[in-house]
Amino acid sequence: MKELKWLHWEYHPSPFDGNNFHVKELRVLKLWGEISDKWQGWSSITMAKKLKYLNLANCRSLEGTSFLSAFENLEVLILHGCEELKQIDSSIGNMRSLECLDLTGCDLLEGLPAEVGKLKTLKQLILHWTFISSLPDSIWALQNLEILDIQAAQIENLPESVGALHNLIILNISQTNIKKLPNGIRTLRKLQYLSAANCEKLEEEIPEGIYNLSSLHHLDLSFCYKLPSLSVLPSSLKYLSITCKSRRLSSLSNLTHLKKLRLLDCESLECFGEHPSALLEKSVNTPFELEILIIVRCRRMETLDVSQFNHLRRLQVEDCDKVLEIRGLNKLEYLESLEIAASKSPKACSIERLDLPMCKKLRIFEAKSCINLIEIQGLDKLGSLEGIDISGSTSIVKLDLPKSKDMKIFNVKDCVRLVEIQGLDRWESLKGIDISGCTSIIRLDLPKSEGMKIINAKNCKNLVEIQGLNRLESLEEMDISGCESLEEIDISGCSSIVRLSLPKSDGLKILGDTNCQKLVNIQAQNSLQRTEHFAKYFIQGLGRPMFEDLRELYGGLYKSLYGV
Template sequence: MLNLSVDAFSKMKKLRLLRVLCLLNCDDLKYFSNELRLLDLTGYPLKSLPSKFQPGNLVVLLLPYSRIEQLWKGNRPLYKLKIIKLKGSQNLIKTPDFTTAPYLEVLIMEGCTRLVDVHPSLGVLKRLQLLNLRDCKSLRSLPTKIGMESLETLILSGCSNLASFPEIDGKMEHLKSLDRSGCYKVEYLPENLHQAQFLEELDLSKTAIKEPPSFISQLKNLKVLSFDGCKGPYKLKRNLLSLFKVSQRGRMNSIAPMLPSLSGLTSLTKLKLRACNLGEGDIPSAISCLYSLTRLDLSVNNFNRIPASLTGLSKLEDLSLSSCGLCNMGEGDIPSDISGLSSLKVLDLNGNNFTSIAASLARLSNLQYLGVCNCRELESLPVLLARKTSEWKHNWSYFIAINNYRLAENMSAITLLKRHIKAFENSRKRFDVVIPGNEIPEWFSQQRGGSVIEIPLPLNIQNDNQWIGVAFCCIFGGDDGSELKVIGGPT
């Protein structure tokens, strides 16, 4: 804590850089040098900057987590100012007039929860590259038009009271990222956003948009697209196919049964359609044309089994089908060409209702993580990880099965562990298995308890060909505050 008097800086007439890296305690400050180029005061405790401060030479203003309500009253010359960061300043109720700050490049007001609107001059900042208004929950309006020609990143996520998105005046050719997730009241995007040719990330999660904007297919550089939990899910489901189009003689028509393509989305690497009320038949085979796709999130939808249309995604590395109501994962339910997902490393099946998993899932030759947490109906499991050592192309694999109590009742966790140890006995690979159980192996040679566990390892561990690894059995305490107890020993 730094205790400052009212005139603490009054004699520092030529001060150009002021950075305080601790908490401030003061009732008032009357003076800051007008020569300041950088002012960095985290947790600034006052409602405004000194009234006599003239920030004409200021280049960087950093007042995160401050108690400031407004920077100053009236207009101030800000012709050298490039960066303003007011993140977490929850008392901020008014922004300055940006007319005198034409060279501003970065404006961060994330978490300014009392801010209701911004000065209209914000919309004409030609040099602005980053505008971050994340979690400005009271924000109701932006300028009706924005002409921020240099803008690269626009973050409006969590602006839950924002009523509308401004019209775009110009092309905004440099825009790369637009995040509108959590803007529950905003229903539309301006159609001329298609002119943002270099847009790479578009997040429309948890908005009131009822169908994918028609211009999305024209965004040839789009890499990340999210419709996570959009309102009006029935409309979104019905119009999802509008994303999948074919080009015929220069015209764009609805998806056709032959030669479907996703022209314009070939750069897409991440697609989120979480909680959009989709069923298995709503994922068209044309999705295979997204040949750059590496991550696909279809969680919290309605699938009985893994959609067969996904198997054409040969570059897909991460697939989430958690909480989808999957109930069919036996032989015959797994797509026959599941091996087409040849790059898949992560398969998230958490929170589903299937009772068993077919051994044919082992054809996913690069799978490193299988998540079946909270699959409370799961009763049996094949030894998915027990393959020939030569087939493994990675050094670390996971199997996580937290809260799978029926599996623990029907298949001993120790039996499962022993099978994996045997499968890897010559490979020196690392693998993690997490599964509930009710017994401690008899062959655990070391037993310890407490907050710090030390287990002695063989001195010749590097040269001992008989050494496989270490197995741990963890016993977690209950809600009574009891400590975690770990029992472990060398295999």
């Protein structure tokens, strides 16, 4: 024990007997449990004068830190989740080698001692989810500080002297009560990451000096609902997330290195970027590198032009009710995911037509709840698609599907006017299909897919015929409840089927054989007469051995089989 250098100790004894417990060579210590600042073990632990790493995370009985005076060589001090901790001892100022101080989740901690300013080697100060309402003036003497995280602390003001932290790389002030960013921020030339997300009281414009932050790559101003507008931002940005009250965001035109842009809850935003013609003219010599564009709840935006973003890989437009047109889709040759979704209000999504890009890389296409969408041009040319979801797009009448060898998921739920689906029978890799609520579909032609596991055709009340069902050896679940016009199903080849939900239909013929040995859950909405017929069919067609595994019977089926 005399040479012990690393100790991770849980469920320590209390009371503590420190005889023969030698820790003078200890470098790393992690304690966990009901440790308080009055714990008897500190008398032995404080002998570890060479200690460099002390982790007391989640020691929820700890109220003070008077024991810290013994550890002047500490480099890392973690007090994460010490919920009863009320103060940090001033002796912390003697830790001349401390590089990381983590006080995350110290709910009762209201302040830091002024001696924190003496920590000349400190690189990380993490005050996430503390009750600290202000920072000591001395903190701005921390010339080596690289990370300052005060997320969800009670801090209301950042002083101008923040500009003295010349080595700061990460500044996280999100979820605080800060009302403005100080002008001093313009001198943080090494700053790479700035997050003010969810600063709902941030009400003054971002200082113009932010343009000088040539190292800034990540700027998050999402859900800053009172932010009036943006100043010109540094061209070094690669990630930008915004919520503001501006009608236009012309200041984005110089962000030629931007990779990801999120426009969230910009309720007044009518367009972003300069006039399309001016923007296109600029982009000839300075091509935009944007790869991900996400626009959510920008309810005044009517036209979206993405033609200048020719490197775009993902486009998401959600709950932008007034958008009539998305221009430039045909120019997005690298697009992999196109996601359009509307709210379920009657006025949701005004888009009537989509011209999809002739893109070899597009894998995901969604146009959910687009109730005015009538036509989708180019869908049949997208041979790399893996998933289609146009659920709730109630005006679609016909779909001409592409021949895609990788298609896995097809969802047209509640497309109530959809009458015809062409090309579905060609998708041999399909794993799931949902046409539930498609009340106009009459015929369904299924592909011969070795991986098809789920079919949901619930409440397709006009569905008369399902072709190809008997070829689906991997099918596990099928729901045709509510398909009252269905005349016949053939499950003879569905050897893996486990669950089957049936409609209330006395005329339904069920063809099958003894291959359906795994069927253990049958839900039948049948009348008693229909249920008796169904029971009789299984007795004759599948034989008694099946009922050894049959566990769940619904709709009176159990009553019909009782005693068999």
